[in-house]
Amino acid sequence: MSRPSAFKSLAAAAVKGYVRDKATLFFTFFFPLMFLLVFGLIFQDTGTDKIKLGVVGDGPVISALEKTGTVEFERFDSMDAAVTKVRDGDLPGLVAQNGDKVTVRYAQSDQTRAAMVQGLVGGVVDKVNVQVTGQAPRFSVDSTNVEDQSLKGIQYITPGILSWAVAASAVFGAALTLVTWRKKQVLRRLRLAPINASTVLSARVAVTIGVAVVQAVIFVGLALLPIFGLKLSGTWYLSIPVFLLGTVAFFAIGMLVGAFAKTEDAAVGAANIVVLPMAFLSGTFFPIDNAPGWLKAVSNVFPLRHMNDGMLNFLVRGKGAEALLLPCGVLLGFTVVVGFIASRVFSWED
Amino acid sequence: MSETAAIAVDDIRKSYGDLKAVDGVSFTVAEGEFFGILGPNGAGKTTTLEIIEGLREPDSGSVTLLGRSPWPRDVELLPRIGVQLQASAFFDKLTAREQLETFAALYGVTAARAGEVLELVGLTDKAETREDKLSGGQRQRLSIACALVHEPDVVFLDEPTAALDPQARRNLWDVLRAIQERGKTIVYTTHYLDEAEILCDRVAIMDRGRILAMDPPATLVRGLDAATHVILEKGALTEAEAREFAGVEEVHTDEVSLTISTRQPAPVLAALAERGRLDGLQVRTATLEDVFLDLTGREYRA
Structure with missing residues (x-):
């Protein structure tokens, strides 16, 4: 007889809850995908x-x-x-x-x-x-572009929309899970079971990362289609650490929101307040480079800005490993600090 | 304190601000006993239960549960207790079976246990139904199944029959009796005194954070020395006739019936039988509600 571990069964329960909830699926996959498609088509020609x-x-x-x-x-x-x-x-x-x-x-x-x-x-x-x-020219110019189609719309919008979608679903997912589990007494039920809080937490983080990976595969896969024409850089794989750290950082933010919020409505409101301004000011939908200087400075406090930059740098700009330091450092810092605060604020019951 | 006590509670107290939710409660529960904590809402039943389960720390006093202290959280003790929570403590969108399999995994119990407890609570035919599609009574039974999936020795049930229709309540009583037959110690709270009278080996009546009385229900009722009410259809007998019977204390008539109060029901019933007036006769003895009334001077209001 099968005897799955607590970790596996909790993760399986969360996954089933996820895929059986149509609204969640919509906001996780189709909603950001709509943005990707619309922006991808709008910006199709502007770059060229x-x-x-x-x-x-x-x-x-x-x-x-x-x-x-x-x-x-x-x-x-x-x-x-x-x-x-x-x-x-x-x-x-x-x-x-x-x-x-x-x-x-x-x-x-x-x-x-x-x-x-x-x-x-x-x-x-x-x-x-x-x-x-027929004479050989005396002077010769060697000119090559440094970026591969860096200005093309889909090149810009794919990393941005992906970061935003992952951030939103990690924050909302973590916050809502925490609030509903507390309200429905699932947390209390788990507390009465002989398992560690870390097992529960890691199972939930694993599911969030799994969802984020599926989002990435779908979004990037779609953008790579000829109609959108995304071209990945040679160092695209360096975006993986940024992507994972970003996902975990936003999960931690979601836990903090969920620790404060008492009801689902409050959690949704608070998560929106956290995610929306960040989405607009971090270069998700339009390049932050064109924004005024003070806005650029402000946007640097947002983890989404750094996730965006990191994803953009490796997915399409082809930057080297040295560019990992800043986004990874910032995102790791956010995870640790926000996660710590969330664990302080956390309560098992109302 | 007997050696086989599953639970020993010694003078526990818990205040929330000025409110003394639990104000010096002591009792023991023997292994295999069906123990009821009764009282109106706000009596302190749930807080008492939560302290014993280890979910809350008492301000003072001590609890011994299966020989150990439930506070702070004791991972060794947890597999031996089963706690039924609100009928909502389920994972989103999972079927009844999946809920139980998930909880089984948390306790390292085989998934086959899910089928067994589903059968115990009579939900086998709802095994593949999602939690949000179950009726109130079914959810209640599932929540009890969740408390039993790991074969605990002591089971805590907090108002398992609250908000159920009479039929669902009676179905649940069968489930509770079946659990007791498996040798479990059951501690349960309810505000249905009639139900406690039927199910419990022993009850503690609580009000305002204190235990007012504690005994088997029959002992409590007998201790009241309350009159038995013999109720006849109106017109079956005149009040004057009724007063002639030996042992009659009081006769009272309302629109539909004539009520004779007596502490010696035998001669009264014999006299009625002699006259052939037993049709539609009802005999009502004192209940735990009368005990509550007697203890608090207040009408019992659930």
């Missing part, structure tokens, strides 16, 4: 924002320009039609090639783009000129 150029005629310069991959062409049959478009502000500029003559027209009203158009075309023309002369 190419300059649109009007093009008239054809030639080596036009071909070379197309090969740079940074411009998008809109072809016109006549110079006049293209100039009208530029004048109307529909296009930042145009390039025409007729034999050896290359013509550039731009709208000075958009100075940044005008400069980009001129620089781009000028650069390409120089390059083609050098090639045509």
Whole structure:
């Protein structure tokens, strides 16, 4: 006859309770997934924002320009039609090639783009000129981008949404479990059983981590689909310690919320107060880099900010192991301090 | 104190602010005894029970449970006691069987015990039903099953029949008797005095944190020296006729019946039989409620 351990049976009970609760499943998986899908689709093109150029005629310069991959062409049959478009502000500029003559027209009203158009075309023309002369260029430039598509929307939104979803379900899960178990006297029942509090706690933490891993597999798996086009960096596996420590840190925060809250409603309210501002100010939905300096400073006190940064750095930015120190340190610190306070505040009964 | 005492409680006290919830309670419970703690809500029954179970520390006094002290939490003692809690102390969304299997695992007992206790409490056909789909009586029985899954020696039941309909209460009585037949010591609280009278070997009547009386229910009732009420249909006998009988103390008529109070029911009943007036006759002897009334001077109100 099977005789499962207390740890295993408690974890199994929690898992069954989890998967049988449709509302919990919704908020754990589908709700954040909706955000991922919506933001993923909205931001699909913003990162690869190419300059649109009007093009008239054809030639080596036009071909070379197309090969740079940074411009998008809109072809016109006549110079006049293209100039009208530029004048109307529909296009930042145009390039025409007729034999050896290359013509550039731009709208000075958009100075940044005008400069980009001129620089781009000028650069390409120089390059083609050098090639045509057959002389080896005296100066060479070695330029490679440091990030792989770091600006693309899905690259940014996936680590953010994942961190937020894991944080929310860890906080809500831990807080609600504690409050309902206390209210329903399950805690008292457990206290009367010959088991250690640490067994109960570790079983619950294990379930939270399990749920977080499932969230990660689903979210990242979906974002990797061609339609969203997430590209993982070579050091993505370094995000695992950040991910696990983050999950445990938010579990500890949930325990603290649950230790204070007396009712489920209070727990939900308190968990929202903890999670929501953090979600908005930690760069989950939009890059915190664009925020004012004081806001960036404030966001540094949030563990979610550090989990976000850590996930972003390893999942997509491909940073090295030295970048583990800050997020892991902060998250570990949160776990220890918040967990300690929670254990002080904790009570078995109302 | 007898050597076979499962529980010995010595002058325990517990106050919450100004309220003396338990104010000097002492008693012993023998092994295999069905012991009831009775009293109205707020009498201190639950607090007394929780102190014995080791869930609360008494302000003063001592408790010996199976030869050990229940406070502080004693992991060696816990497997030997079973505590029935509120009929809500279940894991979310688990079936009756899963609840019991989970608790069995906490005690290192085989999962097969789940089936056995389900049968004991008569829930075998509800084994695969989730806790939130069970009726009040079924939840109550499941909570008792949860207290029994590890075969404890002493079982604590706090108001197991509260808020149940009469049929469910009677079903539960059978369960409680079955538990006692297995040789368990049972300590149970209730505010149904009639129920305690039927089930308990011995009862302690509590009010305002104190034990007012403690004895087998029959002894308590007999000790009252209360009159027996013989109740007849109205019109079966005139009041004057009734007063002629030997031993009649009082005769009283209301809209539906005539009540004769006597301390010698035998001659009264014989006289009635002689006259062929036994149809629809009821005899009501004193109950624990009368004992409570006598002890407190207050009508018993659960």
